[in-house]
Structure formats: structure tokens, C-alpha cells
Amino acid sequence: MRDLSTSPNGNDGDRNRRRGTRRVDAGASRPLHQAANQDPRRHRSQPARQDQRRAAQRAQHAQPQPQGNRRRSTPMPQIPDAAQQRSAARRSAVARRKPTGRLSAIIPAFIAMAVVAVLAVGGLTASCNAPADQTAADASAETETAQVVQPTSVHFVAVGDNLPEEQIGAWADAQAGTTGDGLYDYTTLYAPIKSYIESADLAYVKEETHCGGDDIGPKGYPSFNTTDAMADAIVSTGFDLVASASNHSYDWGYFGANDHSCELWKTKDVVFAGTADCADDAAKIATIEKNGITFALLDYTYGVNGYEQSDLPSYAVNFIDKDRIASDVAAAKQQADVVLVAMHWGTENLMEADETQLEYAQYLADLGVDVVLGSHPHVIGPMRWVEGKDGNQTLVAYSLGNFVSRHEAPSPKNELEGMLSCDFVRAEDGTVSVQNVVWTPLVNHTDGETFAVYALKDYTNELAAQDSVFSELDDPCAWLKQTSEDVVGGGFDIDA
DSSP: OOOSOOOTTSSSHHHHHHHHHHHHHHHHSOHHHHHSSSOOHHHOOOOHHHHHHHHHHHHOOOOOOOSSOOSSSOOOOOOOOHHHHHHHHHHHHHHHHHOOHHHHHHHHHHHHHHHHHHHHHHHHHHHHHHHEEEEEHHHHHHHHHHHHHOOOEEEEEEEEEEEOHHHHHHHHOOOOOTTSSSOOOOOOGGGGGHHHHTTSSEEEEEEEEEEOOOOOOOOOTTBBBOHHHHHHHHHTTTOOOEESSSSSTTTTIIIIIIIIIHHHHHSSSSESSBBSSSSHHHSSSSEEETTTTTEEEEEEESSSSOOOOGGOOTTTOBOOOOOHHHHHHHHHHOOOOOOEEEEOOOOOOSSSOOOHHHHHHHHHHHHHHHHHEEEEEBBOEEEEEEEOTTEEEEEEEEOOOEEEOOSSSSSGSSSSEEEEEEEEEEESOOOOOEEEEEEEEEEEESSSSSSEEEEEEGHHHHTTSSSGGGGGGSSSHHHHHHHHHHHHHHOOEEEE
């Protein structure tokens, strides 16, 4: 904001006021007798003598002026000699410079007020005449600066494979109306953990089975299908990000994977990745913004059951390919602050990273990916920080396990799952970091009639005694916690 006490060019207004004050003081401080009694040749400068000569000349040639309707007449002036003329001119000049009485106090203040008023009008005029686009640009710049310097964060959670077997589909059928009426309700399956998902700013799930339509109905291994009500349950539970590339993506061919499933997910308020029904959709980077931070989700699978990659349209399913991944990551970095990559990889039932996982984890870190979300092995895997070639740190969860499942020949390790949680924090310099990483063990529970997913910290040995798998363990909750700590490792907090 312009200082109204100065001119647009600096402090000229202050200097002018000071000069005005000096001129008044100079005239007031000179005694009249000094000018009248001292020798003008010794005490007057050349300019002063010139002024006096001109004043004397004007006095010599001055003519009487009309005096208006004055009540008294004024006699004609007498012409003085030269010395008197010079003295009179000097006294007249001094008198003109010297204010008397109250005027000596009022005039400096009046001058200062006038200068301030002129400058204020000038500042207002400049402000009013400023181009509208410049004003808008300044406001926009101030807003952008405020956004950059204010730290913000996004609380994120991620779970593994949503893989409902046929018996879970039959149970969902019974939850909605009458069995066999074609209605399904999966929402109570997630009720025990819904609060954890809903409380997050951003939540991710791997939908391993496609939603191929109710006409096919619920199907399990080896060719899975999940009815459309699953999409509603995923959304109502609080998930925002849905990845779909898996070895079961093409279990029911193009119709199940692309025609029906992709159209269904387009109607839901989620970000969907991994499969597509056209080349344009496959080329798009799936992004979402939360709290001023933009996230990109990329999703890939090692393959699909029963098909070669060449059997599928190039856009149908995202396969793991280094060149494709490098291109996608580069594009994602142009659009997002954070790049998440879902990888359907690894060796089934192996609770450690295999060689292929280690190779690709390093490759993704070198590309500058922020978080890798692993799935497929049906068991949990380790979690590690992997340093990229540029010194960056990539968080890699090699396997989050099965979010929902119940194998025909279940074992405790297959029903132990994990939920990764962390905070993405934007600092004052605009950079985003991953902080507060926590692993929360999850449990797939059934008593033979109902199904539900629990956080281990909410699960009890009394509930475990009702589950045919966990009831065989001496202390089910202790085993589940210890196994999680042993497998995840890496010094991460285990919230159990």
C-alpha cells in the first residue's frame, strides 16, 4: 500500500514540506534592523541586489491603481530617493515572506495537508486506473503463495485384494431380501472396519475380481465374478481409489473385464484404474485431489489367467512392463504431487519378497514413485523403504494380503491381512513427504454363517474360537500379532 505521506517517486513530499518550513523560518528569523542598518554592499549577495534594483525600478514606474469603493481616499505616493527605494523594497520583500499572528502556525499545516491530499488523490487514482487483469493477477499470486506456504496433510489407508469367494456371494444374497431373488448386500462384510476407512482422507482397495454382472452371478475359483452390489459396498465403506488389474481380471473375458465392469465403475464416485474399455481411457492417468494434494494411481498385473497378453486388446488390462511403467510415471508426475503404483505380483503363499518383486521395487524407486501397493500372494509380505537412484525414499508394501477371502482349504496365514496407513504432508516449500507409517493387521473372520473383516486390535480370542481356522491356535490374537511383526518388519509401527 502506498505511503500517503510521500510522493510516487520517493520522499519528495517530505522534502517539499521541509523546504516550505525552512522558507518561512528564514524570513521570520532575519531582524528588520539588520537589513535597514547594515551596509548593503557588504551584506547583500548579487541576486539580492538585482532583486532590489528591479523592485526600485518598479516603484519608480508604478502608477496609481483604482481603490474601489473605499470610504477614505489615499494620497498619491511620493517618489523617494534611491536609498529609500532600496530600503523600502527590502522591507517589502521581508514582509511578504513573514507571516504574522495565527497565520504563521496555520500556513505550514495547511501546506502539509495539501501535499497529503494531493498524494492521496494520486494514489487512489492510480489504484482505480490499475488494469483489472493486473489486479486479478496480483490477487491470484497472493492466493497461490498462501497455498504453498501453508502446510497440509492427507491421511491415507490401503488394503489388499478384495476376493470374495462364491460362499461369500451366497451370504450377500441372503443379506438382501430372499435367497435367490437376485439382490445382494455386501455392506455388513466391512462394517467392523468401516470407521477406519471412512476416517481417512483417501482410501485404496484392490478389486481383484471383476464385477461382471448379476446375470453371471457370484462365482469363485477358478473363474471369479462378483455381482454389481459389491461396487456399492466399496463406495459406502469409504473407498476412493479402486485398482482392478489382476490375474482374475479376464476370468469372464472382455465382457466381464471391460464392457460391464468398466461401465459400472464409471457410475461410482471413485477413481478407477487397471482395466479400460477403450484406448482413450487406458491412456488417461487416474488422479484425485485431496486437501490441496493431487494423487495419481497406476495399476499393473503380471498377467491374466488363461490368456496371453497378445490375446487381449492393448488397452484392456495393464500389464507389468518397464517401458509402459516409465512412460506412465513420467506422465503422472506432470499431473500429480504423489504417485501411487499398485503392483499385482509375487509368489502365492510366500511371506517374503521374491526376486522379481525386489527388481521392480528398485526400478519403481529409481523412477521416483512415492508408494508401491503390492497384492496377489494371498498372504502379507514385508514393508520397506527403498532408496532410488536420486536419493529419494519409496515406501514399498510387498503384499497387503487378502482383504476379503475364504479359501476352500483355508489356513491362518491366508486369513491374516494388513492395512497400510500413512500421512502425506506438504511442507512450506511445497514438497510432499510420507510420514507416520503404520501397519494395522486385519483378520478375515467367519463363524460358518456370517463373514466380516476386523482390525486385529478389535478382534478377540472369543471371536476367534468361533472361526474354524483360528480356533485351532492356542492364542489366536497373540499369533496374529507376532506374525504381523515378524513378516512386516522394517521397524514400522504395528497397531495391534
